[in-house]
Amino acid sequence: MDLLTNLALGFSIALSPWTLLLAIIGCFVGTIIGALPGLGPSNGVALLIPISFSMGLDAISALVMLTSVYYGAMYGGRISSILLNIPGDEPAMMTCLDGYPMAKQGYASDALVISGVASFVGAFLATIGLMLMAPMLARVAFKFGPAEYFALYMLAFCTLGGIGSNNQAKSAIAAAIGLGIAMVGLDKTTGMPRFTFGELHLMDGVDFLVAIVGLFAVAEVFHFIETHGRDSAIGVKLGKITVDWAKLWSTRWAMLRGSGIGFLAGILPGAGASLGSFLAYMAEKATAKDKETFGTGNPRGVAAPEAGNNAAAGGALIPMLTLGVPGSGTTAVLLALLLTLNITPGPLLFSERPEVVWGLIAALLIANFVLLVMNVPMVKVFVKILQVPSWILLPGVTMVAFVGIFSLTGSAFDMQLMVAFGVMGWVFRKLDIPTVPVILGILLGNSMEDNLRRAMVLSDGDWTYLFSSPIAIGLWLAAVLGFVAPIFLRTVLKKPTLPVTDDLTSD
Secondary structure (H helix, E strand, O other), X not given: OHHHHHXXXXXXXXOOHHHHHHHHHHHHHHHHHHHOOOOHHHHHHHHHHHHHHHOOOOHHHHHHHHHHHHHHHHHHHHHHHHHXXXXXXXXXXXXXXXXXXXXXXXXXXXXXXXXXXXXXXXXXHHHHHHHHHHHHHHHHHOOOOXXXXXXXXXXXXXXXXXXXXXXXXXXXXXXXXXXXHHOOEEOOOOOOEEOOOOOHHHOOOOOHHHHHHXXXXXXXXXXXXXXXXXXXXXXXXXXXXXXXXXXXXXXXXXXXXXXXXHHHHHHOOOOHHHHHHHHHHHHHHHXXXXXXXXXXXXXXXXXHHXXXXXXXXXXXXXXXXXXXXXXXXXXXXXXXXXXHOOOOOOOOHHHXXXXXXXXHHHHHHHHHHHHHHHHOOOHHHHHHHHHOOHHHHHHHHHHHHHHHHHHHHOOHHHHHHHHHHHHHHHHHHHOOOOOHHHHHHHHHHHHHHHHHHHHHHHOOOOHHHHHOOHHHHHHHHHHHHHHHHHHHOHHHHOOOOOOOOOOOOOO
């Protein structure tokens, strides 16, 4: 009864004309932000916070608009991933693996519809989970200490090398390079510079957006120039745009599994949508009977990561609202917004400010339907991107990448570094070295190091502390099995090579 009363309160707020209008505007703006390569939800939300204050919005209105932008950006990240093989944000990386091959084969509309529906399923179920299970799932996060987090990150890297590739050595090398890049900058403990080579611009480390835009967007341009667009999706002839209902129905279980995995990843503070998307994809591939088709345009390879990253986006709101601990980079920005608005997240928020929590939940439920209606019918608009001449589209993509990065960093050095990453991605493609482990290494490296150091401090340098709990032991066993098993089962598994660099497909 309390649940129904709280929902009634929430919908009475969310269905007010002003709040509903803000949610719709947030959904539309968020979709555009997500589709722009390199911008992403966290930067988009951060850039829009000053606008929300300049509009004189109250706490609920500002939170509803910016979380709608958050959800919209998670939807929109799939667009450039599928059509141009350039992730709109880091969680959309895994969508490139099968989404872009589908676009190259002329199934761009199918990929966009499947990803749009999967995004809706993941985000809607996560919002329901936020509404029903926030207190219980928040307690689960307490069981994850630094040892468990370190084991979780090791599982991510090991399964990427084992399940995701038929060449574990190259995947391990790529992951090591990513972790090495993540170490660049000032040591948080000693304050001493590491791997900066005297360059002041590297003291703050390598910006993740610079790396991902370089490895994906710029490397894609280099490859397009080299091959004259022979294996690009740009210019693909599209037939009549229809929704393949049978293909969509065949992905239903992938959507549900991806939603569950992504939601669990989202509620773990710091794990974020990137890990949720990755684990959802790898779990779907590991359990599939047709493993060899993943990476070549399997619709389930689009549905699983999209459901996973959108479910993780909803799950990440749980630790933010109930514990005051951000579950992702974007929720860290939203947490800053709450504190600025004199709203203190935590267990008492649900009792002291129910109108904020339930107004937000109701607005998110509405936003999911708005995004579904907004994204699926607009497939006809999105696939038109493929019909833009390459001599217009590629310079445009490059310009957006450079302008986007420069607007965020204001550094000419970052422009040069982005080009260097583009050359690196192009070389890795020619050497058949996957770049997804590099990206994950840069993304997770600092958190992995922080948790390892915390574990060593808590245990006074005792390495056995990393194996001190059943959860940590289970994660370590899963990591070892995920990396080693394919070596002995290669003839049975018949793994394709993990797609490399920005194209993420070998053919």
